[in-house]
Amino acid sequence: MTESFDYFVISKTLQCWYEQNKRELPWRETKDPYAIWISEVILQQTRVNQGYDYYLRFIRRFPNVKALAKASEDDVLKQWQGLGYYSRAHNLHAAAKQIEEIFHGEFPKKYSDILSLKGIGEYTAAAIMSIAYREPFAVIDGNVLRVISRLFMIEEPVNSVRGKKKIAAIAHAILDPQHPEIHNQAIMDFGATLCKPKQPKCNDCPLQVHCLAFAKNVVSEYPVKNKSTKITNRYFHYFHIIHNDHTYLCKREANDIWKNLYEFPLIETSKPSTFIELQNTASFTRLFGANHDILFTHQSHVKHILSHQIIYADFYKVEIPDSENFSLPDKFQKIPAEYITDFPVSRLIHKYMENY
DNA sequence: AATACGGGGAA
DNA sequence: TTCCCAGTATT
Incomplete structure (x- = not known):
């Protein structure tokens, strides 16, 4: 009981912070699942600044599923040129054709159907469900991993299965099912601009009193992570x-x-x-x-x-x-x-x- | 469970 | 230099 109340306060605090500090972004002007989808794929492993212009150009050239589905592979790749992770463009194109053929050109509304599309994993499916359809699905991206790992001092590495499961459980627990789209974007913006990997702005943090890592003065030690592979x-x-x-x-x-x-x-x-x-x-x-x-x-x-x-x-x-x-x-x-x-x-x- | 997959920006 | 970004697919 006290725990769920605490979670509710955390989400409300994030949402309040978000209303005051959110970034104005073109994909936040729409509820079109197609546009949300494109923005989410562009932003996979990609900073907002880097993907911003690509999003505008991509939407202008391929305004809807049909336009993307009937484009040539080279045309789609050309729009993606320079952005990296080119399988994203390939999969986007393939998924547009999936939508045309399997879902008769209408963007699917069920989580499992969205997840079945090429290039859409758990994160992107949850993002579309919550942001486009306001359904209660918690997103878990790099920002969420970091924020939750600090708030609750998660000791398991965030890139291990155990660590991810632990964080996923918390992510779902703190989700405000009444406002999933605000909650999700709030926690991601919060992670991107305030609870950053380096030099987080703990002094300005509205969640300071809830943060276990801050209380123990070990914020910089989180998230715990296994070392990466060599080049x-x-x-x-x-x-x-x-x-x-x-x-x-x-x-x-x-x-x-x-x-x-x-x-x-x-x-x-x-x-x-x-x-x-x-x-x-x-x-x-x-x-x-x-x-x-x-x-x-x-x-x-x-x-x-x-x-x-x-x-x-x-x-x-x-x-x-x-x-x-x-x-x-x-x-x-x-x-x-x-x-x-x-x-x-x-x-x-x-x-x-x-x-x- | 690990690894591959781009490119860029920040410190 | 090092880290890591609104992750996904493959092995």
Whole structure:
């Protein structure tokens, strides 16, 4: 009894704080489940500032499920270019088609149906249920994990199953079922702007009296977390081929970084390699044969840092005389030079194209 | 239960 | 440098 009352006070305090301090955001102007969905997927593992413009552009280009479903894969990827985690765009596109075919173009209203859509997990399903339909589902994202882990001094790592279950139980317990959409957005905004990972503003915190970690002066030790995996090094060698004002691009199909994005013909090596060493590989011969009239020029060496890998990329300009008879296998698309910007590419390729 | 998946911003 | 962000899918 006293416990549930305490939970109620916590939610009310958060909601009150939210009304005074919430950020004005475009996806908070609508109850359209489609728009809410797009915003939530864009914001997966992505800060509001980074996703803001993408949201506006995406909604303008694909205003509803039908528009997204009938768009081309490349068009959707192109809108996503630069945002990262490209499977989100792929899944968004697939889910729009799911909605068209399975739910007859109407965005589903049941939690289980929403959860069945590609790219929607427990967090996003709960966010849509609560924000678009005002149903009592508690969201659990990075902010909620941190806020609850501090408030209740959760000792289990938040990235362990036990820790997550413990926090999920509390998240549901403190949810105000009368105002789930306000509660959920309140606790996330609170975590993002006040109960931050570094330098939380405990002095301004309206939940200070409820916070066990603050009482023991150990806020900075929470959330407890298992250490992350280590990073790997990769070595990419790209060939920007120029032949009759055309170049070649290839779509990345493997389950790897940048899946479904395009890039120049690539040779990846397990160690740093000079051009001479590259020339002696079977991959090189497959691309360029034994043709001696080709002029290779080293253009740039780039260190590209991702979350769990570092890519060392060399770019070579490959000039082939117009008179030369040259072609590559079908998986490489021959592209007129002026069309290369039509293809969705990684940040790494985009930067090269900009400087070229 | 672990790992892969981008890119950027803050300290 | 390190952390981590309105997480999900795969292994």
